Amino acid sequence: MPAIQWTESDTERSAGWRSESGARPPRRVITADDRMNADTAHKLACEGTALLWRGDYHGARRLLEAIGRRIDRKPVPVGDGPAATFHLQRRARAHRARIMGMLLVLLDGEHALDLRRAPDVRRACTEAYGPPDGPTAVSLRELLGVIGAQQWREKGVEVPALDARIHPHYGVFSPVRSEYADLVAEAPLPEAALSPGATAFDLGTGTEVLAALLARRGVARIVATDANPRALDCARDNAGRLGLADRIEVTGPTLFPEGRAALVVCNPPWLPLRPTSPLEQGVYDAGGGMLQGFLDGLADRLEPGGEGWLVLSDLAEHFGLRTRADLLSAIDAAGLRVLDRTETRPRHPRARDTSDPLHAARAAETISLWRLAAARD
Known part of the structure:
Protein backbone atom coordinates (compact mmCIF):
# COMPACT_ATOMS: atom_id res chain seq x y z
CA MET A 1 0.00 0.00 0.00
CA PRO A 2 1.37 3.45 -0.88
CA ALA A 3 1.73 5.97 1.95
CA ILE A 4 1.43 9.65 2.77
CA GLN A 5 3.67 11.67 5.09
CA TRP A 6 2.95 14.79 7.11
CA THR A 7 4.25 16.73 10.11
CA GLU A 8 2.12 17.06 13.22
CA SER A 9 3.24 18.53 16.56
CA ASP A 10 6.79 18.70 15.18
CA THR A 11 6.71 14.95 14.54
CA GLU A 12 7.01 13.25 11.16
CA ARG A 13 4.10 10.87 10.67
CA SER A 14 2.92 8.52 7.96
CA ALA A 15 -0.05 6.33 7.11
CA GLY A 16 -1.14 4.04 4.30
CA TRP A 17 -2.95 5.63 1.38
CA ARG A 18 -6.20 4.24 0.03
CA SER A 19 -8.04 5.50 -3.04
CA GLU A 20 -10.72 3.55 -4.88
CA SER A 21 -10.51 6.11 -7.69
CA GLY A 22 -6.86 5.24 -8.22
CA ALA A 23 -5.63 8.69 -7.19
CA ARG A 24 -1.95 8.86 -6.32
CA PRO A 25 -0.89 9.81 -2.79
CA PRO A 26 -0.69 13.61 -2.46
CA ARG A 27 2.87 14.87 -2.32
CA ARG A 28 2.13 17.57 0.24
CA VAL A 29 -0.11 17.02 3.25
CA ILE A 30 -0.85 19.47 6.04
CA THR A 31 -3.20 19.17 8.99
CA ALA A 32 -6.35 21.26 9.15
CA ASP A 33 -9.19 21.78 11.61
CA ASP A 34 -12.24 23.94 12.20
CA ARG A 35 -10.17 27.13 12.10
CA MET A 36 -9.55 26.76 8.36
CA ASN A 37 -12.01 28.62 6.14
CA ALA A 38 -13.38 27.34 2.84
CA ASP A 39 -11.57 29.87 0.63
CA THR A 40 -8.19 28.83 2.02
CA ALA A 41 -9.04 25.14 1.81
CA HIS A 42 -10.20 25.49 -1.80
CA LYS A 43 -7.05 27.40 -2.77
CA LEU A 44 -4.73 24.85 -1.15
CA ALA A 45 -6.57 21.93 -2.73
CA CYS A 46 -6.37 23.52 -6.17
CA GLU A 47 -2.62 23.94 -5.66
CA GLY A 48 -2.26 20.24 -4.88
CA THR A 49 -2.02 20.39 -1.08
CA ALA A 50 -4.04 17.77 0.76
CA LEU A 51 -5.69 18.66 4.06
CA LEU A 52 -5.67 15.98 6.76
CA TRP A 53 -8.63 16.86 8.95
CA ARG A 54 -8.14 16.87 12.72
CA GLY A 55 -11.24 18.81 13.78
CA ASP A 56 -14.94 18.06 14.14
CA TYR A 57 -16.41 15.46 11.78
CA HIS A 58 -19.45 17.56 10.89
CA GLY A 59 -17.17 20.54 10.38
CA ALA A 60 -15.28 18.50 7.79
CA ARG A 61 -18.51 17.68 5.99
CA ARG A 62 -19.51 21.35 5.91
CA LEU A 63 -16.07 22.31 4.59
CA LEU A 64 -16.30 19.68 1.85
CA GLU A 65 -19.69 21.06 0.77
CA ALA A 66 -18.27 24.59 0.76
CA ILE A 67 -15.34 23.51 -1.43
CA GLY A 68 -17.83 21.92 -3.82
CA ARG A 69 -19.82 25.16 -4.05
CA ARG A 70 -16.69 27.09 -4.96
CA ILE A 71 -15.84 24.61 -7.71
CA ASP A 72 -19.41 24.80 -9.02
CA ARG A 73 -19.22 28.57 -9.48
CA LYS A 74 -17.45 27.92 -12.77
CA PRO A 75 -20.01 27.56 -15.59
CA VAL A 76 -20.79 24.04 -16.78
CA PRO A 77 -18.77 23.51 -19.98
CA VAL A 78 -20.74 23.10 -23.20
CA GLY A 79 -19.16 21.98 -26.46
CA ASP A 80 -20.15 21.95 -30.09
CA GLY A 81 -22.59 19.05 -30.04
CA PRO A 82 -23.40 16.24 -27.59
CA ALA A 83 -20.09 14.40 -28.03
CA ALA A 84 -17.94 17.44 -27.23
CA THR A 85 -20.20 18.43 -24.36
CA PHE A 86 -20.08 14.94 -22.88
CA HIS A 87 -16.26 14.87 -22.90
CA LEU A 88 -16.01 18.39 -21.43
CA GLN A 89 -18.43 17.51 -18.66
CA ARG A 90 -16.61 14.30 -17.86
CA ARG A 91 -13.38 16.26 -17.60
CA ALA A 92 -15.09 18.80 -15.32
CA ARG A 93 -16.43 16.02 -13.08
CA ALA A 94 -12.95 14.51 -12.83
CA HIS A 95 -11.54 17.92 -11.87
CA ARG A 96 -14.23 18.36 -9.21
CA ALA A 97 -13.53 14.92 -7.79
CA ARG A 98 -9.78 15.59 -7.67
CA ILE A 99 -10.14 18.88 -5.78
CA MET A 100 -12.73 17.56 -3.33
CA GLY A 101 -10.59 14.47 -2.83
CA MET A 102 -7.91 16.62 -1.20
CA LEU A 103 -9.78 16.72 2.12
CA LEU A 104 -8.55 13.63 3.98
CA VAL A 105 -9.37 11.76 7.17
CA LEU A 106 -7.38 9.13 9.02
CA LEU A 107 -8.70 5.65 9.82
CA ASP A 108 -6.86 3.95 12.65
CA GLY A 109 -5.69 0.33 12.78
CA GLU A 110 -9.28 -0.81 13.42
CA HIS A 111 -10.91 1.30 10.67
CA ALA A 112 -12.17 3.72 13.34
CA LEU A 113 -12.41 7.46 12.69
CA ASP A 114 -10.84 9.45 15.54
CA LEU A 115 -12.68 12.75 15.13
CA ARG A 116 -15.10 14.60 17.39
CA ARG A 117 -18.74 13.53 16.76
CA ALA A 118 -17.63 11.00 14.17
CA PRO A 119 -19.92 8.03 13.43
CA ASP A 120 -18.74 4.45 13.85
CA VAL A 121 -17.49 3.61 10.35
CA ARG A 122 -15.70 0.36 11.17
CA ARG A 123 -18.30 -1.98 9.70
CA ALA A 124 -18.77 0.12 6.56
CA CYS A 125 -15.01 0.26 5.95
CA THR A 126 -14.53 -3.44 6.58
CA GLU A 127 -17.30 -4.29 4.12
CA ALA A 128 -15.77 -1.99 1.49
CA TYR A 129 -12.05 -2.46 2.09
CA GLY A 130 -11.70 -5.76 3.92
CA PRO A 131 -9.91 -6.29 7.25
CA PRO A 132 -7.92 -3.27 8.52
CA ASP A 133 -4.19 -3.18 7.89
CA GLY A 134 -2.86 -0.33 10.00
CA PRO A 135 -3.66 3.40 9.94
CA THR A 136 -4.92 4.53 6.55
CA ALA A 137 -5.67 7.93 5.03
CA VAL A 138 -8.67 8.23 2.74
CA SER A 139 -10.49 11.18 1.23
CA LEU A 140 -13.58 12.25 3.13
CA ARG A 141 -15.49 12.22 -0.14
CA GLU A 142 -14.66 8.53 -0.62
CA LEU A 143 -15.47 7.70 2.99
CA LEU A 144 -18.91 9.28 2.63
CA GLY A 145 -19.44 7.03 -0.38
CA VAL A 146 -18.42 4.01 1.68
CA ILE A 147 -20.87 4.98 4.43
CA GLY A 148 -23.66 5.51 1.91
CA ALA A 149 -22.92 2.16 0.25
CA GLN A 150 -23.16 0.36 3.58
CA GLN A 151 -26.58 1.93 4.16
CA TRP A 152 -27.75 0.86 0.69
CA ARG A 153 -26.40 -2.63 1.36
CA GLU A 154 -28.48 -2.87 4.54
CA LYS A 155 -31.62 -1.31 3.08
CA GLY A 156 -31.48 -2.84 -0.38
Whole structure:
Protein backbone atom coordinates (compact mmCIF):
# COMPACT_ATOMS: atom_id res chain seq x y z
CA MET A 1 0.00 0.00 0.00
CA PRO A 2 1.37 3.45 -0.88
CA ALA A 3 1.73 5.97 1.95
CA ILE A 4 1.43 9.65 2.77
CA GLN A 5 3.67 11.67 5.09
CA TRP A 6 2.95 14.79 7.11
CA THR A 7 4.25 16.73 10.11
CA GLU A 8 2.12 17.06 13.22
CA SER A 9 3.24 18.53 16.56
CA ASP A 10 6.79 18.70 15.18
CA THR A 11 6.71 14.95 14.54
CA GLU A 12 7.01 13.25 11.16
CA ARG A 13 4.10 10.87 10.67
CA SER A 14 2.92 8.52 7.96
CA ALA A 15 -0.05 6.33 7.11
CA GLY A 16 -1.14 4.04 4.30
CA TRP A 17 -2.95 5.63 1.38
CA ARG A 18 -6.20 4.24 0.03
CA SER A 19 -8.04 5.50 -3.04
CA GLU A 20 -10.72 3.55 -4.88
CA SER A 21 -10.51 6.11 -7.69
CA GLY A 22 -6.86 5.24 -8.22
CA ALA A 23 -5.63 8.69 -7.19
CA ARG A 24 -1.95 8.86 -6.32
CA PRO A 25 -0.89 9.81 -2.79
CA PRO A 26 -0.69 13.61 -2.46
CA ARG A 27 2.87 14.87 -2.32
CA ARG A 28 2.13 17.57 0.24
CA VAL A 29 -0.11 17.02 3.25
CA ILE A 30 -0.85 19.47 6.04
CA THR A 31 -3.20 19.17 8.99
CA ALA A 32 -6.35 21.26 9.15
CA ASP A 33 -9.19 21.78 11.61
CA ASP A 34 -12.24 23.94 12.20
CA ARG A 35 -10.17 27.13 12.10
CA MET A 36 -9.55 26.76 8.36
CA ASN A 37 -12.01 28.62 6.14
CA ALA A 38 -13.38 27.34 2.84
CA ASP A 39 -11.57 29.87 0.63
CA THR A 40 -8.19 28.83 2.02
CA ALA A 41 -9.04 25.14 1.81
CA HIS A 42 -10.20 25.49 -1.80
CA LYS A 43 -7.05 27.40 -2.77
CA LEU A 44 -4.73 24.85 -1.15
CA ALA A 45 -6.57 21.93 -2.73
CA CYS A 46 -6.37 23.52 -6.17
CA GLU A 47 -2.62 23.94 -5.66
CA GLY A 48 -2.26 20.24 -4.88
CA THR A 49 -2.02 20.39 -1.08
CA ALA A 50 -4.04 17.77 0.76
CA LEU A 51 -5.69 18.66 4.06
CA LEU A 52 -5.67 15.98 6.76
CA TRP A 53 -8.63 16.86 8.95
CA ARG A 54 -8.14 16.87 12.72
CA GLY A 55 -11.24 18.81 13.78
CA ASP A 56 -14.94 18.06 14.14
CA TYR A 57 -16.41 15.46 11.78
CA HIS A 58 -19.45 17.56 10.89
CA GLY A 59 -17.17 20.54 10.38
CA ALA A 60 -15.28 18.50 7.79
CA ARG A 61 -18.51 17.68 5.99
CA ARG A 62 -19.51 21.35 5.91
CA LEU A 63 -16.07 22.31 4.59
CA LEU A 64 -16.30 19.68 1.85
CA GLU A 65 -19.69 21.06 0.77
CA ALA A 66 -18.27 24.59 0.76
CA ILE A 67 -15.34 23.51 -1.43
CA GLY A 68 -17.83 21.92 -3.82
CA ARG A 69 -19.82 25.16 -4.05
CA ARG A 70 -16.69 27.09 -4.96
CA ILE A 71 -15.84 24.61 -7.71
CA ASP A 72 -19.41 24.80 -9.02
CA ARG A 73 -19.22 28.57 -9.48
CA LYS A 74 -17.45 27.92 -12.77
CA PRO A 75 -20.01 27.56 -15.59
CA VAL A 76 -20.79 24.04 -16.78
CA PRO A 77 -18.77 23.51 -19.98
CA VAL A 78 -20.74 23.10 -23.20
CA GLY A 79 -19.16 21.98 -26.46
CA ASP A 80 -20.15 21.95 -30.09
CA GLY A 81 -22.59 19.05 -30.04
CA PRO A 82 -23.40 16.24 -27.59
CA ALA A 83 -20.09 14.40 -28.03
CA ALA A 84 -17.94 17.44 -27.23
CA THR A 85 -20.20 18.43 -24.36
CA PHE A 86 -20.08 14.94 -22.88
CA HIS A 87 -16.26 14.87 -22.90
CA LEU A 88 -16.01 18.39 -21.43
CA GLN A 89 -18.43 17.51 -18.66
CA ARG A 90 -16.61 14.30 -17.86
CA ARG A 91 -13.38 16.26 -17.60
CA ALA A 92 -15.09 18.80 -15.32
CA ARG A 93 -16.43 16.02 -13.08
CA ALA A 94 -12.95 14.51 -12.83
CA HIS A 95 -11.54 17.92 -11.87
CA ARG A 96 -14.23 18.36 -9.21
CA ALA A 97 -13.53 14.92 -7.79
CA ARG A 98 -9.78 15.59 -7.67
CA ILE A 99 -10.14 18.88 -5.78
CA MET A 100 -12.73 17.56 -3.33
CA GLY A 101 -10.59 14.47 -2.83
CA MET A 102 -7.91 16.62 -1.20
CA LEU A 103 -9.78 16.72 2.12
CA LEU A 104 -8.55 13.63 3.98
CA VAL A 105 -9.37 11.76 7.17
CA LEU A 106 -7.38 9.13 9.02
CA LEU A 107 -8.70 5.65 9.82
CA ASP A 108 -6.86 3.95 12.65
CA GLY A 109 -5.69 0.33 12.78
CA GLU A 110 -9.28 -0.81 13.42
CA HIS A 111 -10.91 1.30 10.67
CA ALA A 112 -12.17 3.72 13.34
CA LEU A 113 -12.41 7.46 12.69
CA ASP A 114 -10.84 9.45 15.54
CA LEU A 115 -12.68 12.75 15.13
CA ARG A 116 -15.10 14.60 17.39
CA ARG A 117 -18.74 13.53 16.76
CA ALA A 118 -17.63 11.00 14.17
CA PRO A 119 -19.92 8.03 13.43
CA ASP A 120 -18.74 4.45 13.85
CA VAL A 121 -17.49 3.61 10.35
CA ARG A 122 -15.70 0.36 11.17
CA ARG A 123 -18.30 -1.98 9.70
CA ALA A 124 -18.77 0.12 6.56
CA CYS A 125 -15.01 0.26 5.95
CA THR A 126 -14.53 -3.44 6.58
CA GLU A 127 -17.30 -4.29 4.12
CA ALA A 128 -15.77 -1.99 1.49
CA TYR A 129 -12.05 -2.46 2.09
CA GLY A 130 -11.70 -5.76 3.92
CA PRO A 131 -9.91 -6.29 7.25
CA PRO A 132 -7.92 -3.27 8.52
CA ASP A 133 -4.19 -3.18 7.89
CA GLY A 134 -2.86 -0.33 10.00
CA PRO A 135 -3.66 3.40 9.94
CA THR A 136 -4.92 4.53 6.55
CA ALA A 137 -5.67 7.93 5.03
CA VAL A 138 -8.67 8.23 2.74
CA SER A 139 -10.49 11.18 1.23
CA LEU A 140 -13.58 12.25 3.13
CA ARG A 141 -15.49 12.22 -0.14
CA GLU A 142 -14.66 8.53 -0.62
CA LEU A 143 -15.47 7.70 2.99
CA LEU A 144 -18.91 9.28 2.63
CA GLY A 145 -19.44 7.03 -0.38
CA VAL A 146 -18.42 4.01 1.68
CA ILE A 147 -20.87 4.98 4.43
CA GLY A 148 -23.66 5.51 1.91
CA ALA A 149 -22.92 2.16 0.25
CA GLN A 150 -23.16 0.36 3.58
CA GLN A 151 -26.58 1.93 4.16
CA TRP A 152 -27.75 0.86 0.69
CA ARG A 153 -26.40 -2.63 1.36
CA GLU A 154 -28.48 -2.87 4.54
CA LYS A 155 -31.62 -1.31 3.08
CA GLY A 156 -31.48 -2.84 -0.38
CA VAL A 157 -32.95 -1.59 -3.65
CA GLU A 158 -36.49 -2.52 -4.61
CA VAL A 159 -36.64 -4.16 -8.06
CA PRO A 160 -40.30 -4.22 -9.15
CA ALA A 161 -39.75 -6.86 -11.84
CA LEU A 162 -38.33 -9.18 -9.18
CA ASP A 163 -40.81 -8.18 -6.47
CA ALA A 164 -37.88 -8.23 -4.06
CA ARG A 165 -35.00 -6.14 -2.81
CA ILE A 166 -31.45 -6.48 -4.14
CA HIS A 167 -28.61 -5.55 -1.79
CA PRO A 168 -25.70 -3.91 -3.66
CA HIS A 169 -22.19 -4.02 -2.21
CA TYR A 170 -19.68 -1.20 -2.36
CA GLY A 171 -18.15 -0.93 -5.82
CA VAL A 172 -20.91 -2.96 -7.51
CA PHE A 173 -23.31 -1.24 -9.91
CA SER A 174 -26.67 -0.82 -8.18
CA PRO A 175 -29.91 -1.65 -10.04
CA VAL A 176 -31.46 1.73 -9.27
CA ARG A 177 -32.30 2.05 -12.97
CA SER A 178 -34.59 -0.93 -13.32
CA GLU A 179 -35.68 -0.49 -16.95
CA TYR A 180 -33.26 -3.17 -18.12
CA ALA A 181 -34.64 -5.60 -15.55
CA ASP A 182 -38.15 -4.99 -16.88
CA LEU A 183 -36.99 -5.96 -20.38
CA VAL A 184 -35.50 -9.24 -19.15
CA ALA A 185 -38.62 -9.98 -17.12
CA GLU A 186 -40.93 -9.53 -20.12
CA ALA A 187 -38.99 -10.96 -23.09
CA PRO A 188 -40.24 -14.36 -24.33
CA LEU A 189 -37.96 -17.13 -23.13
CA PRO A 190 -36.71 -19.57 -25.79
CA GLU A 191 -38.25 -23.02 -25.39
CA ALA A 192 -34.80 -24.51 -24.86
CA ALA A 193 -34.36 -22.39 -21.71
CA LEU A 194 -37.49 -23.87 -20.11
CA SER A 195 -36.63 -27.51 -20.69
CA PRO A 196 -35.75 -29.60 -17.59
CA GLY A 197 -32.12 -29.10 -16.66
CA ALA A 198 -31.64 -26.09 -18.97
CA THR A 199 -28.77 -23.72 -18.22
CA ALA A 200 -28.56 -19.97 -18.71
CA PHE A 201 -25.53 -17.70 -18.39
CA ASP A 202 -25.65 -14.21 -16.88
CA LEU A 203 -22.44 -12.50 -17.97
CA GLY A 204 -21.22 -9.58 -15.87
CA THR A 205 -23.83 -10.35 -13.25
CA GLY A 206 -23.05 -7.50 -10.82
CA THR A 207 -25.66 -7.72 -8.06
CA GLU A 208 -27.07 -10.87 -9.70
CA VAL A 209 -30.44 -9.23 -10.41
CA LEU A 210 -30.80 -10.67 -13.93
CA ALA A 211 -29.79 -14.16 -12.82
CA ALA A 212 -32.45 -13.97 -10.12
CA LEU A 213 -35.05 -12.87 -12.66
CA LEU A 214 -34.25 -15.85 -14.89
CA ALA A 215 -34.52 -18.22 -11.94
CA ARG A 216 -37.86 -16.73 -10.92
CA ARG A 217 -39.06 -17.19 -14.52
CA GLY A 218 -38.39 -20.92 -14.38
CA VAL A 219 -34.88 -21.45 -15.78
CA ALA A 220 -33.53 -24.46 -13.91
CA ARG A 221 -29.88 -23.43 -13.58
CA ILE A 222 -28.06 -20.14 -14.04
CA VAL A 223 -24.30 -19.61 -14.09
CA ALA A 224 -23.49 -15.99 -13.21
CA THR A 225 -20.04 -14.56 -13.97
CA ASP A 226 -18.17 -11.36 -13.23
CA ALA A 227 -14.61 -10.07 -13.36
CA ASN A 228 -15.07 -7.99 -10.19
CA PRO A 229 -14.38 -9.90 -6.93
CA ARG A 230 -16.75 -7.57 -5.08
CA ALA A 231 -19.51 -8.40 -7.56
CA LEU A 232 -18.95 -12.13 -7.04
CA ASP A 233 -19.39 -11.72 -3.28
CA CYS A 234 -22.42 -9.50 -3.86
CA ALA A 235 -24.04 -11.97 -6.24
CA ARG A 236 -23.58 -14.86 -3.81
CA ASP A 237 -25.00 -12.76 -0.99
CA ASN A 238 -28.11 -11.87 -2.99
CA ALA A 239 -28.61 -15.44 -4.20
CA GLY A 240 -28.65 -16.54 -0.57
CA ARG A 241 -31.01 -13.76 0.52
CA LEU A 242 -33.46 -14.70 -2.26
CA GLY A 243 -33.28 -18.42 -1.54
CA LEU A 244 -31.78 -19.13 -4.98
CA ALA A 245 -28.28 -20.28 -4.03
CA ASP A 246 -29.10 -23.84 -5.11
CA ARG A 247 -29.99 -22.68 -8.64
CA ILE A 248 -27.51 -19.87 -9.25
CA GLU A 249 -23.81 -20.71 -9.50
CA VAL A 250 -21.53 -17.67 -9.23
CA THR A 251 -18.08 -17.93 -10.79
CA GLY A 252 -15.24 -15.73 -11.97
CA PRO A 253 -13.27 -13.76 -12.76
CA THR A 254 -14.30 -14.56 -16.32
CA LEU A 255 -16.78 -13.54 -18.99
CA PHE A 256 -17.99 -16.88 -20.36
CA PRO A 257 -18.04 -19.94 -18.10
CA GLU A 258 -17.36 -23.42 -19.42
CA GLY A 259 -19.95 -25.19 -21.52
CA ARG A 260 -23.00 -24.06 -23.48
CA ALA A 261 -26.32 -22.54 -22.52
CA ALA A 262 -29.84 -22.26 -23.86
CA LEU A 263 -29.85 -18.57 -22.95
CA VAL A 264 -26.97 -16.13 -22.49
CA VAL A 265 -27.80 -12.71 -21.04
CA CYS A 266 -25.38 -9.80 -20.99
CA ASN A 267 -25.90 -6.22 -19.82
CA PRO A 268 -22.46 -4.66 -20.45
CA PRO A 269 -21.50 -1.13 -19.40
CA TRP A 270 -23.22 1.18 -21.84
CA LEU A 271 -20.49 3.70 -22.69
CA PRO A 272 -17.40 2.49 -24.63
CA LEU A 273 -14.81 4.60 -22.80
CA ARG A 274 -11.99 3.77 -20.44
CA PRO A 275 -13.09 3.88 -16.80
CA THR A 276 -10.90 6.15 -14.72
CA SER A 277 -11.45 4.11 -11.55
CA PRO A 278 -12.75 0.68 -10.48
CA LEU A 279 -15.98 2.37 -9.39
CA GLU A 280 -16.65 3.46 -13.00
CA GLN A 281 -16.45 -0.04 -14.42
CA GLY A 282 -20.20 -0.50 -14.19
CA VAL A 283 -20.74 2.45 -16.55
CA TYR A 284 -17.71 2.52 -18.85
CA ASP A 285 -16.46 -0.37 -21.02
CA ALA A 286 -13.05 0.51 -22.47
CA GLY A 287 -13.31 0.34 -26.25
CA GLY A 288 -16.50 -1.69 -25.92
CA GLY A 289 -14.35 -4.68 -24.94
CA MET A 290 -16.96 -6.52 -22.90
CA LEU A 291 -19.63 -5.97 -25.55
CA GLN A 292 -17.29 -7.27 -28.25
CA GLY A 293 -16.25 -10.24 -26.13
CA PHE A 294 -19.89 -11.20 -25.60
CA LEU A 295 -20.70 -10.97 -29.31
CA ASP A 296 -17.56 -12.82 -30.44
CA GLY A 297 -18.05 -15.71 -28.03
CA LEU A 298 -21.81 -16.09 -28.18
CA ALA A 299 -22.40 -18.28 -31.25
CA ASP A 300 -20.10 -21.03 -29.99
CA ARG A 301 -21.67 -21.02 -26.51
CA LEU A 302 -25.33 -21.41 -27.49
CA GLU A 303 -27.20 -24.69 -27.41
CA PRO A 304 -29.26 -25.48 -30.55
CA GLY A 305 -32.28 -23.20 -30.47
CA GLY A 306 -30.63 -21.01 -27.86
CA GLU A 307 -30.61 -17.24 -27.73
CA GLY A 308 -28.33 -14.46 -26.56
CA TRP A 309 -29.94 -11.42 -24.97
CA LEU A 310 -27.98 -8.19 -25.20
CA VAL A 311 -29.32 -5.41 -23.00
CA LEU A 312 -27.91 -2.09 -24.16
CA SER A 313 -28.71 1.61 -24.07
CA ASP A 314 -28.27 3.72 -27.20
CA LEU A 315 -26.92 6.62 -25.12
CA ALA A 316 -23.47 6.02 -26.63
CA GLU A 317 -25.00 6.67 -30.05
CA HIS A 318 -26.50 9.98 -28.91
CA PHE A 319 -23.14 10.98 -27.40
CA GLY A 320 -21.36 10.15 -30.66
CA LEU A 321 -19.35 7.32 -29.08
CA ARG A 322 -20.75 4.50 -31.24
CA THR A 323 -23.11 4.27 -34.20
CA ARG A 324 -25.98 1.87 -34.76
CA ALA A 325 -24.18 0.71 -37.91
CA ASP A 326 -21.13 -0.17 -35.78
CA LEU A 327 -23.28 -2.33 -33.51
CA LEU A 328 -25.06 -4.11 -36.36
CA SER A 329 -21.77 -4.72 -38.13
CA ALA A 330 -20.28 -6.26 -34.97
CA ILE A 331 -23.32 -8.54 -34.59
CA ASP A 332 -23.02 -9.69 -38.19
CA ALA A 333 -19.25 -10.19 -38.00
CA ALA A 334 -19.71 -12.40 -34.93
CA GLY A 335 -21.87 -14.83 -36.92
CA LEU A 336 -25.10 -13.73 -35.26
CA ARG A 337 -28.51 -12.63 -36.45
CA VAL A 338 -31.14 -10.45 -34.80
CA LEU A 339 -34.36 -12.27 -33.96
CA ASP A 340 -36.11 -9.31 -32.38
CA ARG A 341 -35.55 -6.12 -30.42
CA THR A 342 -37.73 -4.69 -27.66
CA GLU A 343 -37.11 -1.31 -26.11
CA THR A 344 -38.13 0.97 -23.29
CA ARG A 345 -37.48 4.56 -22.29
CA PRO A 346 -35.54 5.75 -19.23
CA ARG A 347 -37.49 6.84 -16.18
CA HIS A 348 -34.70 8.39 -14.13
CA PRO A 349 -34.88 12.12 -13.22
CA ARG A 350 -31.94 13.17 -15.42
CA ALA A 351 -33.95 12.26 -18.52
CA ARG A 352 -36.38 15.04 -17.53
CA ASP A 353 -33.86 17.61 -16.33
CA THR A 354 -34.00 20.35 -18.97
CA SER A 355 -31.16 22.24 -17.25
CA ASP A 356 -28.74 19.40 -18.09
CA PRO A 357 -26.60 20.41 -21.11
CA LEU A 358 -26.99 16.81 -22.30
CA HIS A 359 -30.76 16.78 -21.81
CA ALA A 360 -31.59 16.29 -25.50
CA ALA A 361 -29.42 13.16 -25.69
CA ARG A 362 -30.69 11.75 -22.41
CA ALA A 363 -34.33 12.41 -23.32
CA ALA A 364 -33.87 10.57 -26.62
CA GLU A 365 -32.27 7.49 -25.00
CA THR A 366 -33.81 4.06 -25.38
CA ILE A 367 -32.78 0.83 -23.66
CA SER A 368 -33.10 -2.24 -25.87
CA LEU A 369 -33.07 -5.99 -25.44
CA TRP A 370 -31.62 -7.54 -28.59
CA ARG A 371 -32.55 -11.20 -29.06
CA LEU A 372 -29.71 -12.83 -30.96
CA ALA A 373 -29.15 -16.28 -32.41
CA ALA A 374 -26.31 -17.98 -34.24
CA ALA A 375 -26.58 -17.21 -37.96
CA ARG A 376 -26.01 -20.88 -38.78
CA ASP A 377 -29.16 -22.01 -36.87
